[in-house]
Structures are given as structure tokens and as C-alpha cells.
Amino acid sequence: MASVRTHLWFGNDKAVEAATFYAEHIPDSSVGRVITARTDPDSRVADVVEFTVAGHDVVGLNAGPELHLDEAFSFYLRVDGQEEVDHYWEILTADGGEPGPCGWCKDKFGVSWQVIPRELEDLSGDYSTAANQRVCRAMLTMGKIDVAALQAAHDGT
Template sequence: MQKITPCLWFDFQAEEAVAHYLRVFRNGRVLATSHYGETMGEHRGKVLTIRFEIEGQEFLALNGGPQFPFTEAVSLSVDCADQAEVDRLWDALAEGGSHGPCGWLKDRFGLSWQIVPSVVEAMTRSSQPERIDRMMGALMQMGKLDIAQLQAAFDGG
């Protein structure tokens, strides 16, 4: 078990959300499931938590109710190797949700994701600030990030 595990509070959609995330990401699995106990009235016997893993990162999905909806204050940032991965994850995670600016989206459960190509971080480490500024200017105009357009902006094209 990892030392720190993000807990995702769902409005009794944890099973649906975990199933969705396990379909979207190629490397994932359920690690454990717990249920509400006898003293929990109408929730007795229903799933309380699901500990799951995607791409080596453990999460805890909690069926907690409507009290605490997700906000953009917390997002999950996904490092993507290439445009094909950006495209696949963007489409799959945004299905039933909404697209946002600068590589951000909300999935159908309200959880915010950043779908970011690895090359963006590499570009931001450039010793030439004008190249970073051009790339960031292009990035700020995009929804889904386009590696070719970001590279062209970075290169001055």
C-alpha cells in the first residue's frame, strides 16, 4: 500500500466511476472493496469504498453522497507520450463530461483531468524564455492540446 492515496468522493457512483476509469486506462485493477455495515440503514450492504489502481497509482473511491462535489481545485494530471494517447484519453475521459481550456476536462462524474503531452514539460525547461512564451501562448488558446502546434510555436513557426 502506498503512503498517500487520493480519496475520490462520489455521489454513490463509485462503482460506475471505477469501471469507467479501468476501461479508459490500459493498466488498472480493483484492489479491494468494502461495504456499509449493518448500522448504516438504507446504505447497509452497499459499496462503501473501492481501492483501485490505474497506471501504478492507487486511489480510493468513496460512495459518500452529494455533500462534497468535485471542483477544479483538485485535478488529475496525466502525462501522455504522444498525440495518439492525448486524443484517446481526451475523448474517453470527456465522454459525458465537458471540455475545458488548456488541456483540462471534466469527466461525467465531475472530476477534473489535465491531459498533457510529456513534451510540454520538456519545453518549459528550455533555457530560452521566448520559446516557452510562444508555446504557452499557443497552449492557452487550445482545448485539447495539439503537440504539432505546440512544437511549431516553440520553434517559432
């Protein structure tokens, strides 16, 4: 049976460290198999790690310094409420991570995340009403998502 897994190339040789970090901080995450590949005794070691992030299967590879992750791939981390937004935003932007716009951030390994509260999805609906559109406009002004500000935008207050 065919299957699909995300495959991330860590240009900073941090694949195992990243997998361990996610397993420690993101629910339903774990580190599986770690394989150290060496083509000959003098070659560079390439670690391959199989891991799970919030139930999503991932393969990480230490790909060398010439390759870098970018925003073309990201994890969408759906959370409940401001407390969880704050919690994951703090974890993901710590120790060299970077905040970004509209709920986006990068972790210290260069992986992009969008930390989105369920409330944003609920208040946005299908963007067909004036209230939904106000929520969208409000979100576009934010870095870390502010649930109370989204609710106020929705309510027109």
C-alpha cells in the same frame, strides 16, 4: 510504515463505476477491494473501493448527493503524442464529461484531468527562453492540447 493515497468522495454514488471505468481505459489501472458498509439494516449503503489509476493508489467513497468533486483535485495524465492526447481526451469527455482549457477536462464522474503530452513538457522547458514562452502562450489558447501547434509555436512558425 506510513503511506499516502488519494481519497475521492463521489457525491453521485459512482465510486465503483468510476474505478471500473478507469481500470478499463487507463493503462496500469485496476480495481482492488470493494467494501459495502452499512451501519444498520436500514441505513444507506456506502461503497468504498480501493483502486489504482496509472499506478497511483486511490480510495473512492460513495459520499452522497451533497458532496461534489471539483477542480481543486485533478489527475495529471502524461501521454505521448497527439494520438494519445486525442484518445484519452475522447474517453474522458464522453458521456457527460466536459472539455476545459489548457488540456483540462472533467470525466462523467466529475473528476478533473489534465491530459498533457510529453511534448508539451519537452517544448516548455523551464519557460526561460523565448521559444519556451511561445509554447506556454500557445497552450493557454487551447482546450485539448495540439502538439503540432505547440511545435510551431516553439519554432516560431
